[in-house]
Amino acid sequence: MPEAILEVKELVKHYPVTQGIVFKKTIGQVKAVDGVSLELIEGETLGVVGESGCGKSTLARVLMNLEKPTAATVLYRGEDIYKMQGGAMRRLRRQIQLVMQDPYTSLNPRMTVGDLIGEPFEIHTEVAPKGSRRQKVQELLEVVGLSPEHINRYPHQFSGGQRQRIGIARALALRPEIIVCDEPVSALDVSIQAQVMNLLEKLQNEFGLSYIFIAHDLSVVRHLSDRVAVMYLGKIAEIGTEDEIYERPTHPYTQALLSAVPVPDPTSRDTKTIIRLTGDVPSPANPPSGCRFRTRCWKAQDICAKEVPALVERPGSDHPSACHFAEKREIVVTHEAGVA
Amino acid sequence: MSDVMVADPQYSASGRPAGRLLEVEDLHVEFRTRDGVARVINGVTYHVNAGETLAVLGESGSGKSVTAQTIMGILDTPPGFVTKGQIRFHGDDMLQMSADQRRKIRGNGIAMVFQDSLSALNPVFTVGFQIGEQFRIRLGMSRKDAKRKAADLLDQVKIPNARQRVNEFPHQFSGGMRQRVMIAMSLALDPEVLIADEPTTALDVTVQAQIMDLLADLQRERQMGLILITHDLGVVADVADRIAVMYAGRIVEEANVHELYAKPAHPYTIGLLESIPRIDEKGQELRTIKGLPPNLMRIPSGCPFHPRCPMAQPVCSEKVPPLLQLSPSRASACHFAEELVNRA
Numbered sequence: 025m026p027e028a029i030l031e032v033k034e035l036v037k038h039y040p041v042t043q044g045i046v047f048k049k050t051i052g053q054v055k056a057v058d059g060v061s062l063e064l065i066e067g068e069t070l071g072v073v074g075e076s077g078c079g080k081s082t083l084a085r086v087l088m089n090l091e092k093p094t095a096a097t098v099l100y101r102g103e104d105i106y107k108m109q110g111g112a113m114r115r116l117r118r119q120i121q122l123v124m125q126d127p128y129t130s131l132n133p134r135m136t137v138g139d140l141i142g143e144p145f146e147i148h149t150e151v152a153p154k155g156s157r158r159q160k161v162q163e164l165l166e167v168v169g170l171s172p173e174h175i176n177r178y179p180h181q182f183s184g185g186q187r188q189r190i191g192i193a194r195a196l197a198l199r200p201e202i203i204v205c206d207e208p209v210s211a212l213d214v215s216i217q218a219q220v221m222n223l224l225e226k227l228q229n230e231f232g233l234s235y236i237f238i239a240h241d242l243s244v245v246r247h248l249s250d251r252v253a254v255m256y257l258g259k260i261a262e263i264g265t266e267d268e269i270y271e272r273p274t275h276p277y278t279q280a281l282l283s284a285v286p287v288p289d290p291t292s293r294d295t296k297t298i299i300r301l302t303g304d305v306p307s308p309a310n311p312p313s314g315c316r317f318r319t320r321c322w323k324a325q326d327i328c329a330k331e332v333p334a335l336v337e338r339p340g341s342d343h344p345s346a347c348h349f350a351e352k353r354e355i356v357v358t359h360e361a362g363v364a
Numbered sequence: 365m366s367d368v369m370v371a372d373p374q375y376s377a378s379g380r381p382a383g384r385l386l387e388v389e390d391l392h393v394e395f396r397t398r399d400g401v402a403r404v405i406n407g408v409t410y411h412v413n414a415g416e417t418l419a420v421l422g423e424s425g426s427g428k429s430v431t432a433q434t435i436m437g438i439l440d441t442p443p444g445f446v447t448k449g450q451i452r453f454h455g456d457d458m459l460q461m462s463a464d465q466r467r468k469i470r471g472n473g474i475a476m477v478f479q480d481s482l483s484a485l486n487p488v489f490t491v492g493f494q495i496g497e498q499f500r501i502r503l504g505m506s507r508k509d510a511k512r513k514a515a516d517l518l519d520q521v522k523i524p525n526a527r528q529r530v531n532e533f534p535h536q537f538s539g540g541m542r543q544r545v546m547i548a549m550s551l552a553l554d555p556e557v558l559i560a561d562e563p564t565t566a567l568d569v570t571v572q573a574q575i576m577d578l579l580a581d582l583q584r585e586r587q588m589g590l591i592l593i594t595h596d597l598g599v600v601a602d603v604a605d606r607i608a609v610m611y612a613g614r615i616v617e618e619a620n621v622h623e624l625y626a627k628p629a630h631p632y633t634i635g636l637l638e639s640i641p642r643i644d645e646k647g648q649e650l651r652t653i654k655g656l657p658p659n660l661m662r663i664p665s666g667c668p669f670h671p672r673c674p675m676a677q678p679v680c681s682e683k684v685p686p687l688l689q690l691s692p693s694r695a696s697a698c699h700f701a702e703e704l705v706n707r708a
Contacts, residue, residue: 288601
């Protein structure tokens, strides 16, 4: 089995809810991420999907060490990243980089592209000595499919897709091993989205990168990922290979989510069955007891309110699924007729 | 009234085909800005019938939303100016009407659902007050009656506890529920045509499915004409009857939904369909449309798509291809449309 490059164990991030101005009193906790464990294998893409508020972006921020977790152990090649300090921390930051969602706000409008992409070299001088920086930046521009002559331009002179390429070039600058992509294509138009997705795949093959790919678009995640984790209200509902999750989902939430994705094929209109979930996602400040999905689940029984289902393999599931009643169900997508 | 209409030979000056509620004909809109003139809409022609869903599909900057704003009469002027064209509702050109006449059509003739419900609703009034506003002003109802009617509407869009929730403020609703409020508001005066501008773009997939169901049900009950503006090829395949694909302010293809997905007749549509990842298979490398959408201040000569088109020939940069009817149910604005349709 290939080595796990990043191991996340029981990651918890709670945000306090406070009341009062002078005497702040904590009156509750928003449980943004509540016990997530996963591992990233070297060279793979791990997709993380979920609807808004499920904690997928918080997960990215905590993994990047932009926010301190409430509790967690994250091992990078066997070393706990939250125990690292000084030089070790700095070396680690080289290895894990982030591509952000919004290409319009994540680039400083007052900096040229050359400065933006070259900025990491100021801190990590060992990667590119001063004299060679400009040339390095031009190489990076070429790698991500931009013209090296554009090095002196400002972000506003580029389109959304081009800006996202700049963001990717910046993440690549320090030759990281892991790139965390937080919704990298969701702000882009369809025709541009495909270009950026192809670029991410090409870079992975070229540089042997490992991706944690966070997105809400299930089709995009399927296209890029080797393994997929489905999140709901701060917990992983189901995790498995791309094939296991999309062809043989066993958690009711995954099944509902997949069935709701509109398929670009009008002939599937009459054959597909959409599992209609009622209501909205509960507030993460006050999640339901037991299984968090039980309030919207059609299979819910008494046990679901009492016992939190563990994320383990079950008789009805060939991959870990956090449901007491995990079992396969045909999800009718496109033209293949199925059993509902 | 002009009776020249290249796109649709069935149309004749002798009369309007029955059922055509809203017709946009050869609409041109430009934005005059400090930096120059952006030609945002360059001859858009489409219509919607009663009980029908027309999907207007396009990427950002294709002019799909500006067309809708022009129909509603909410185009920002300046910088936006209509330079040519007609928008006929029941045969009468709305662009020639006075502001008063147009106001009478808004709401009970044509209504619109906006994309971003958080900024479209006023945060300092209750949703009941905002929905009821139309009843008070247009129908002269009392506050109490208007609120009661508003609660009925919330009930119709399946908001639980409508009687209580009518007194709540927009921030107390979730994204999906706010979008329902927006739909309730647009339906208040029982419009004949509903324009929905990206109604589900900001929503999660499970909620999106709920909202699209709701729209489809309401449309069926009321036999409304629905213009659905979107960039999502999946949503379109689920609900549309006809599709108009827009690019650089023009309709490049119009067809029945089944024909369009089975055999697109414009290279841009082909490119779009090939570039989306599919949920039902892992797939290989995605095909892409090379290059970028054009700058609307400098639209390429001839066919605006030719710099990105894999089929481009010399004629494409010289002559603008007209939107030609290929069969009664489809039209394409490509010089090689016939070949595309007849291909294996």
